[in-house]
Amino acid sequence: MKKYVCFSIIVLILSFSTQSSYGNSGPVYWTGYPNYELMSVDDNSPIEVTRETLxxxxxxSEKSSFTISGTVKAAYQMRNTTEVDHSVQMAFPFISSVNQLDSENIKISADGQSVPYEIYFGDVVGNHGSPFQEESSLEFEFSDIVEKISQKTYQAKHFTLESKGTLYRFQVRPTSEERIHFSVEFQFNPQKTKVLTYGFDRYERSEDKIRIASGCMExxxxxxxxxxxxxxxxxxxxxxGSLEEKTDLFDYDLSVQEIDFKNYFNQYIETLQMNYGGTVRYKPQIFELYCKALDVSFVRNEGFSSEHDLLEQGQYQRIMTFIYTVDFPKQSEKSVEVSYSTFGTMDKTKTAKPIYSFQYILNPAEHWKDFKDLSVKILTPKEAPYLVDSSVSFEKTGEREYTAFLSSLPDQDLRFSLYEDEQITLIDRTTGKLYGYFGYATPVVVGGIVIIAAIIILLSFSRMIKKKE
Structure with a gap:
């Protein structure tokens, strides 16, 4: 009877432990990226910032991608103190992916009027690896960002946009309700020929021999x-699916057309954006981005590429820079406002509950002639209502509201962290360290420790009873 009770307790504890491990299978670290101060492209700008409200x-917040999100709005009061009219080119760096651009809600205005802008896609940032791995570095120099801004058209090394090519279009039709796998084999010399495919979901290669295939039910x-x-x-x-059992339950038509590559690639990209999602704006920039990606793909895959090699480019987080111009008549003031979406960094490696952190890079403001009077307001979400850490001193001015005022730029960039509780306790930190060490397996490890402890206690208790008997 005692053995049965002991076994039942162990099974019960183990079942709770297993349930916990499945219920907490999200990542313990999710990277957000810094927000940037508005900057002047010209190092010697004649414009002063007399006030900024951030x-x-x-x-x-919509809890998107395991973190919290919101809107950043930066309103600047600017003044031209000279006796000369100035057209000031301004840069607004931003970190996002091409596929997210339409949802970023970016708005730029001067004196309440929308300002047209151009966008430049920069380098990819971030670690594309473990969800437990923090970013190695998120510091980006102003000069490096501006240096990447270029009007030059990308010059591909392994193809030319002006060249003509041959488009082979297969119209495949299964002749039964059974799924077929349509296969095309060919050989080519990658030094003399480049191949771009669309619609195939399988790729095999042995030296210069290639087989591509696609499953079709319609x-x-x-x-x-x-x-x-x-x-x-x-x-x-x-x-x-292993492409061993041949079937004749299909037919197909093949059309062959000679076409300019530039025209075809434009259509190709539009099809990608339509079928797989992504922004429908910024067509010249998107075209440049995919040209670079195709060039790299032809090297990596020895003359072959498909939509799968290109689609990843739309998902990567990268530095983007919005460039626009604001006219300042002599001795005039203007209000310039920028607003956009922001996503915090979620970190559960140090605490029991997630810490949500945000960063705002202020150092670009040093390029204005003068900068003063920075007011900051943080309106916190329900899931993390408390400000538990910040690089500047904040005052709680209302329910889920914190404010700070600085007469000049601080020595360091603005950082702040939000948490579900008002304080981070020792128990919070201990639990967080366990998650940091064991990740998803933490509930199993803790459950195992509990089971071992329970067994030891039961055995000790059993021995004590036997001694008394």
């Missing part, structure tokens, strides 16, 4: 665009 509104259009020497295709269809 607001982080996180009250309507009519489908597949494309192969060839720049260089013509290819001979071996078309087959299979009933199994």
């Amino acid at each position: 607001e982080f509104d996180l009250t309507k 009519p489908q259009i597949l494309e192969i665009f060839v720049m260089g020497e013509d290819l001979d295709f071996n078309v087959q269809s299979f009933s199994d």
